[in-house]
Amino acid sequence: MEKSEVTVGLAELKVVGKSEILVAYAIGSCVAVILYDSRSKIAGLAHVMLPSKNGFSEDSKEGKFADTAIEALVKEMKALGADEKRLIAKIAGGACMFGKETDTDINVGQRNVDKVREILKNKKIYLKADDTGGRYARTVRFFSQNGKGIISSAKLGITKEF
Amino acid sequence: MLNEQQKDALKEVGSIGAGHAATALSQLVDKKVLVTVPRLEIIPIEQMTQFMGDPENLVTALKTNILGDISGKILFILERENALFVADMLKGTELGSTKTFNEIDEKMLTQAGNILVMAYLNALTRLTGLAILSSQPDFVFDMMGAILSTVCTEDGINIEQAVIIDADFVEESNKVKGRLIFMPVQDSLKAILDAIKI
Numbered sequence: 001m002e003k004s005e006v007t008v009g010l011a012e013l014k015v016v017g018k019s020e021i022l023v024a025y026a027i028g029s030c031v032a033v034i035l036y037d038s039r040s041k042i043a044g045l046a047h048v049m050l051p052s053k054n055g056f057s058e059d060s061k062e063g064k065f066a067d068t069a070i071e072a073l074v075k076e077m078k079a080l081g082a083d084e085k086r087l088i089a090k091i092a093g094g095a096c097m098f099g100k101e102t103d104t105d106i107n108v109g110q111r112n113v114d115k116v117r118e119i120l121k122n123k124k125i126y127l128k129a130d131d132t133g134g135r136y137a138r139t140v141r142f143f144s145q146n147g148k149g150i151i152s153s154a155k156l157g158i159t160k161e162f
Numbered sequence: 163m164l165n166e167q168q169k170d171a172l173k174e175v176g177s178i179g180a181g182h183a184a185t186a187l188s189q190l191v192d193k194k195v196l197v198t199v200p201r202l203e204i205i206p207i208e209q210m211t212q213f214m215g216d217p218e219n220l221v222t223a224l225k226t227n228i229l230g231d232i233s234g235k236i237l238f239i240l241e242r243e244n245a246l247f248v249a250d251m252l253k254g255t256e257l258g259s260t261k262t263f264n265e266i267d268e269k270m271l272t273q274a275g276n277i278l279v280m281a282y283l284n285a286l287t288r289l290t291g292l293a294i295l296s297s298q299p300d301f302v303f304d305m306m307g308a309i310l311s312t313v314c315t316e317d318g319i320n321i322e323q324a325v326i327i328d329a330d331f332v333e334e335s336n337k338v339k340g341r342l343i344f345m346p347v348q349d350s351l352k353a354i355l356d357a358i359k360i
Contacts, residue, residue: 010211010311026217026307029315049315097312098225098300108316137308139218154220155304 005141008032011064013046015076022142027093029109031066031116031132032140034090035073035125036147037082043144044073050108051115066115070123089120090129090149090162092140101135109133129162164204164355171358175289176200176327176342179282184331186277191251193333200329207345210310210324217307221245222263224275225313227297228283232350234321235313236282236296237343238275239306244338245271251333263303272301282327282342290357313345321345 005021008014010030016022018041024032033046046069050056053065062068078084094113101107113132120127131138131151141150152159164172177200184197205213222245224238240248249260252270260267276299287294302309314321325344330337346354 010208026305026311028304028308028312030308030311049311095308095312097302097304097309098316108312137305139305154218 008045008047010047011049011061013044013063013069013073013076015042015044015073015080016144017042017080019145020143022144024140026137026139028095028097028137029093029107029112031091031093031109031112032138033066033070033073033116034092034140034142034149035070035077035082035087036090036142036144037077037086038088038147039083039086040081041144041147042077042080042082043142043147044077045140045142046070046073048112048116051111066112066119070116070119074123088126088128088147090142091116091120091127092129092131092138092149092151092162094132095134095136095138097135097137101133131162168355168358169202169204171289171355172204172325173200173202175282175285175358176202176325176329178289179278179285179342180327180329182285183278183281186281187274187331190274190277191333193251196332198330198332200327202328203326205324205326207314207321207324210314210326210343211307213326214306214310217305219306220304221306221309222271222275222301222303223306223309224272224279225300225302225309226276226279228294228346228350229297230295231292232294232346232353234344234346234350236279236345237309237313238279239309239341239343240271240275241339242303244340245303247336248274248338251336257336268301268303272299275299275301278340278342282344286354290354292353292357320347322348323351 022045062072094109188195220242249267327342
């Protein structure tokens with residue numbers, strides 16, 4: 001890859017301008033929440049681990065929880081000149097790595113996805129692509145130049161656009 | 163942070179557990195399996211993914227939940243190539259013939275991995291006198307980073323440190339690197355260190 005990639009680690013969130021590549025490696029039950037303003041080409045990615053900061057008041061990493069992460073992402077993107085009304089979202093991850101998918105106590109992946117969708121709906125951010133669930137981990141890349149996302153699974157040997 | 167004496171105590175548990183595991187594996191494959199002296203690291207949970215290297219590495223993992231006097235999780239991890247090799251050994255097929263994991267491979271790897279985990283938990287029980295129970299193990303094959311992050315978040319328990327035990331299992335000229343990750347919840351780690359008798 002000729003361009004350098006900006007890696008977004010666990011519980012991190014990052015915002016980039018045009019011509020950059022955001023990447024989140026090996027997403028299992030976590031969710032990669034990507035927000036994008038196609039006019040300013042400002043893109044942000046949050047590597048969310050848990051649905052809500054509720055009950056984790058001492059944890060200061062805002063990128064860790066869906067509620068605080070999306071809030072922070074929107075704020076940071078606006079500060080760089082993105083227009084909140086133009087934002088679209090793409091989300092990926094939320095897999096069920098262990099146990100039964102129907103067991104919602106354990107299936108933190110599904111709970112993460114549900115929470116992310118709910119927040120985006122409340123914020124009236126259009127969910128343009130949603131590649132979530134299943135029983136496999138994903139690596140997600142996003143190209144701020146054209147708004148394209150790529151998902152790959154080493155386990156299944158697949159790569160697809162989203 | 164743990165002091166040297168506490169670290170040594172945990173090392174001892176690892177060594178005894180690995181020794182017993184090697185004996186049990188020898189019986190299982192009907193060949194002499196030896197084990198090297200385990201290496202032990204204790205790291206804060208947030209550094210774990212960094213410590214493990216490339217998050218996209220494909221591994222098999224056996225996850226067991228721990229209950230009873232202590233609670234937490236244990237993962238037994240094999241890199242893909244090592245796991246394929248072990249599957250061949252367990253089935254008695256020619257080395258290199260297993261290319262992917264089917265249901266039978268998963269079962270056999272679960273069984274063998276479970277012996278290792280139980281050997282470790284037995285050593286822990288013996289040295290601490292604590293009652294330690296375990297759930298049925300859960301097998302997964304996927305990217306290491308995804309497995310670790312899921313295990314750390316799946317039921318909102320507070321794990322702060324991970325005890326990582328690496329040991330090589332050797333059968334003639336063949337070597338398999340096994341990695342056991344013991345993640346007691348914070349109170350449980352303290353309970354173990356308080357109870358340990360060496």
